[in-house]
Amino acid sequence: MVLLTALVVLGQAHAQTDPLPSWNEGSAKQAILDFVRVTTDKAGPKFVPSEARIATFDNDGTLWVEQPIYTQVTFAIDRVVALAPTHPEWKEQAPFKAILSRDRAAMAKFTLQDIEKIVAVTHSGMTVEAFAGIVKEWVAGATHPRFKRPYTELVYQPMLEVMKYLRDNGYRTYIVTGGGQEFVRVIAEPVYGVPPEQVIGSAGQTKYGYGKDGNSTLVKVPKVLLIDDKAGKPEAINFIIGRRPYAAFGNSTGDQQMLEWTQAGDGARLMVLVHHDDATRECAYGAMSKIGAFPDALMAEAKKRGWVVISMKNDWKKVFAFDGHH
């Protein structure tokens, strides 16, 4: 009984001293622990008051899987298929024809205009509540083609630990995604514990009006309000939060400006990139990857600026919560 108690106490002590159990010991893990220690040490020179503790996270490729294609693109494709019976003209109309005939070669050549057309028909014309309902239902039913699991399970366990660790230390965790704000809001609360007002993303406009019952409505319209990518990320962070982050996490050139802007603040700042170099458990992108590009230039930039680069392969004990018990 004494031994058992001792073991329980030891177990608890270990849990308390390792907030990042899915991480291997190494410079990436240490940088995160050090950052939190110095910014929460009230007596230290790098203390950050709690109201200023902001950490921003890219979503696709930083918090969840973005390969072989962005989850939201899969959603849009599935929506085109679901809506096709009420749009018989799509059978002969680009870009819908390519989707409906499963013409992967044509889909691979989609232009920005094609994608805009697909986003317009799948992401507008309904109230904001109706859209959230459609996303929720899709997320509940969809599975990833390779992992054969819901997309909401394809989140990186080590990153969930970082988010929780930061929140436990008074940081507010924001998602700053190039993906659609209203799409990501649906999954952010249940999956990441991030509330809607802490999700910043690319967004379309809405139009205020009145429904049949006379009650007011907000309907999604096919006009861009902001694109939250590259330079758009620091611009949107300043617009929506009005504070500079102390920590920023990304995985691609789309996140570079967010990390630069974070670093340009004074005191301790933490800039982190997730490097996808684990073909076995997830993906090894390579410099030429079509999405989530991590070119040599970004790696050079990270080295020059002293950013932390996470090697999925070496820094993470597990990638997903289900790793090790398939």
Added chain:
Amino acid sequence: MVLLTALVVLGQAHAQTDPLPSWNEGSAKQAILDFVRVTTDKAGPKFVPSEARIATFDNDGTLWVEQPIYTQVTFAIDRVVALAPTHPEWKEQAPFKAILSRDRAAMAKFTLQDIEKIVAVTHSGMTVEAFAGIVKEWVAGATHPRFKRPYTELVYQPMLEVMKYLRDNGYRTYIVTGGGQEFVRVIAEPVYGVPPEQVIGSAGQTKYGYGKDGNSTLVKVPKVLLIDDKAGKPEAINFIIGRRPYAAFGNSTGDQQMLEWTQAGDGARLMVLVHHDDATRECAYGAMSKIGAFPDALMAEAKKRGWVVISMKNDWKKVFAFDGHH
């Protein structure tokens, strides 16, 4: 001594039971107290969980004085005067000429294009940090022409009490202003206790770039990002917060849609309009007031929809903190 103690205890008890001491008893005060009671009563049918407790406040005319002209317009005029020495051409150039020659008749006829020109030269071309510094300095030095006090003292004491009362009961108080977001953020924290990320306002775009030191910068550019007025208010609230408010406070037709959208939610909702009917202590606008219009149609709407209308004259014991000790 016993009597003194008794008086102190009584005084404390009274302070605890009256969170709105600057309010006269009446239906407006009672509606606010009732709303907070039912939405925070865990056992009641109208309980609102703390994460959903959002209250939105218009600024000009709802939280601080907006007469004879919006404070931010005074700021812009003062900035034109301050910048004039480096722009000698303005002496002969509309609309600047009217400001520099103090031609009030010409200024009263300013068109939207004139105002856009003034906003462009006074609200862009500098980093976001530089702009905040300019506003801070101006606010510290400027005084209101009638009240001869800093603008930051011309806030309605009863509304400060409502904001604090809501926050004490787990509500997050947001400012949702037609005024400039970055202008209002400067005063919102010290004056209202509202942090920058809870200030939503009309906003211009910023442009990400690099300064001479190679560090990244955000420079304000003269392009509109959003106009946070009328239908723009619920649209911006949905965009930035992603939640529908449970309480909304305004004072003009610019706030009507925000109140309608608040009311269209289920459960208990509180919609409040401040009616400026106190010419002695502040202003009596009348239906034809140029700014902050409260036309008969808005009063009729408020009655039809059961919105609370605050009479400054009858509902407020004092308007400003300094009332009673001039």
